[in-house]
Structures are given as C-alpha cells and as structure tokens.
Amino acid sequence: MGSGSLLEQIIQYFQTNSGQYWQYVGQHIILTVVTLVISMIIALPLGYIGSRIKPVAQFCVMFAQLLRIIPSLALLFLLIPFIGTGVVPALIALIVLALPPLLINTILGFNEVSPLYKEVGIALGMDQRQLRRQIEIPLALPYILNGIKLALVEIIASATLATYIGAGGLGTLIFTGLGLYDMSYVVIGAVSVAILSLLAMISFDFLIRKVQKHDRTNYSI
Structure with missing residues (x-):
C-alpha cells in the first residue's frame, strides 16, 4: 500500500466517519478523566499520610x-470473570496503572519541603492546617503535578487496551484496523493517542514551570 493511497484512505475516513471519530475521542477523554480523578482521590491523601508516617510510605512504595x-x-x-466487560473493569485496570506515579511523587513532594519553611511558618504563628495549606501543599505541588502528568500519559496510552473489553475509545480504531488489515484505521487511532499524550505533557510542563516560578518568587529565603 503506497503512502498516497494511505493518505487518501485517511482523508476518506474523516469525510465519511468524522462523527464516529469524535465519539471515540470523547469516550477516550471521558475514560481518562474519570480514571485520573478517582486515582487522585485515592493517591493524594495516601501520599500525604505516607510523607508523615514512614511505615505508610514504605507500604505505598512497595505497593506502587x-x-x-x-x-x-x-x-x-483477570478482572473479566469477576466484573465482566465494559467500562468498570477498564477503569479499575487504568486506576491500578495510574496509582504508582501519583503515590511516589506525592510522597516525594511533601518530603522535599524544607523544615526551614515550616519553622518560619511556626514562628509566624501558623497552626498545622495553615502550614499545610500555605507552605507544604504549594511547595509540594510541582512534584504532585509531575506525578499527575506521568499518570495521565500512562492512562491515555493504556486506555487503548480498554477496547478489548468493550469500553470504547480510540483503541477501537487501532484494533479494527488490525482486524481488517487496514493501516489507515491504525494510523488514525495511534496518531490521535500520541497527540492527546503530547498535549497532556505540554500542558502540565507549562503548569509545573508556572508553579515553580511562583514558588521561587514567594518562598525565597
């Protein structure tokens, strides 16, 4: 198959199936966002506790x-016999993949906060809640955001496998293309997943730089 004919097939697909394509993109994004939110609800508090209690941190790192x-x-x-097919087992599998970078980076972020900043906060009369909200979380935020970025990229890439159990998404295009020996479907699906991953990385890298600049401005001692 020549590159010209492949390009023509891709153009033809978008001319005739653009609605279907955006449906797959929507499914992929929804699955990704729901997975990330649930993973953060689990990992961020657990990571914070782990940064304060060493045995919890050791357990979290081993678990990750x-x-x-x-x-x-x-x-x-493995989940199919217990939960069946569809979105729920896909969510569970993706959450399992997202937890390690979130847990490890959250623990690292809070551990990297210098005791000097806390001492200054205490000297200014801050209680534990104020220390956490005004010093610990802002200074740990770049690490936490990096963990979210890594988890997000992992989810976007791995969500293609959710097609295997009927959860939809851009993986449908890839596996349809493989089944039909039609590379145009594979290319559209794979490039779309790569673009989503790249956009996620660029957005979070920009956000991390902004937070780091803010921290340097406000917490320079």
Whole structure:
C-alpha cells in the first residue's frame, strides 16, 4: 500500500466517519478523566499520610512497585470473570496503572519541603492546617503535578487496551484496523493517542514551570 493511497484512505475516513471519530475521542477523554480523578482521590491523601508516617510510605512504595509489574492487559483479563466487560473493569485496570506515579511523587513532594519553611511558618504563628495549606501543599505541588502528568500519559496510552473489553475509545480504531488489515484505521487511532499524550505533557510542563516560578518568587529565603 503506497503512502498516497494511505493518505487518501485517511482523508476518506474523516469525510465519511468524522462523527464516529469524535465519539471515540470523547469516550477516550471521558475514560481518562474519570480514571485520573478517582486515582487522585485515592493517591493524594495516601501520599500525604505516607510523607508523615514512614511505615505508610514504605507500604505505598512497595505497593506502587508491585502495581508497576502487573501488565495492564493481563489485569483486564483477570478482572473479566469477576466484573465482566465494559467500562468498570477498564477503569479499575487504568486506576491500578495510574496509582504508582501519583503515590511516589506525592510522597516525594511533601518530603522535599524544607523544615526551614515550616519553622518560619511556626514562628509566624501558623497552626498545622495553615502550614499545610500555605507552605507544604504549594511547595509540594510541582512534584504532585509531575506525578499527575506521568499518570495521565500512562492512562491515555493504556486506555487503548480498554477496547478489548468493550469500553470504547480510540483503541477501537487501532484494533479494527488490525482486524481488517487496514493501516489507515491504525494510523488514525495511534496518531490521535500520541497527540492527546503530547498535549497532556505540554500542558502540565507549562503548569509545573508556572508553579515553580511562583514558588521561587514567594518562598525565597
């Protein structure tokens, strides 16, 4: 198949199936956002507790390392007998993949806050809640955002596998293309996932730089 004919097939797909394409994009984004929100609700408080209590931190790191060695596809198939197919098992598998970077970076972020800043806060009469809100969280935020970025990219890429169990998304295009030996579907799906991942990375890198600049301006001692 020549590149010209492949390009023509891609153009033809968008001319005839643009509605279907945006439906897949929407499914992929919704699955990604829901996964990320649930993962953050679990990981951020646990990471903060881990930064304060060493045994919790050790457990979180061990747990995160264990989760990293479980292949997402294997996890999807393991969940099918218990939960069936569809969005729920896909969500569980994706949450498992998103937790390690969120947990580790949250613990790291709070551990990296210098005691000197806390001493200054206490000297200014801050209580624990004020210290957490005005010093610890702002200074830990670049690390936390980096964890969110890594988790988000992981989710976007791995959500393509959700197609295997009927959760939709851009993986539908990739696996349809593989099944039909039609590379135009594969290219559209793969490039779309790559663009979403790239946009997520660029957005969070910009946000992290802004937060770091803000921290340098407000917390220089």
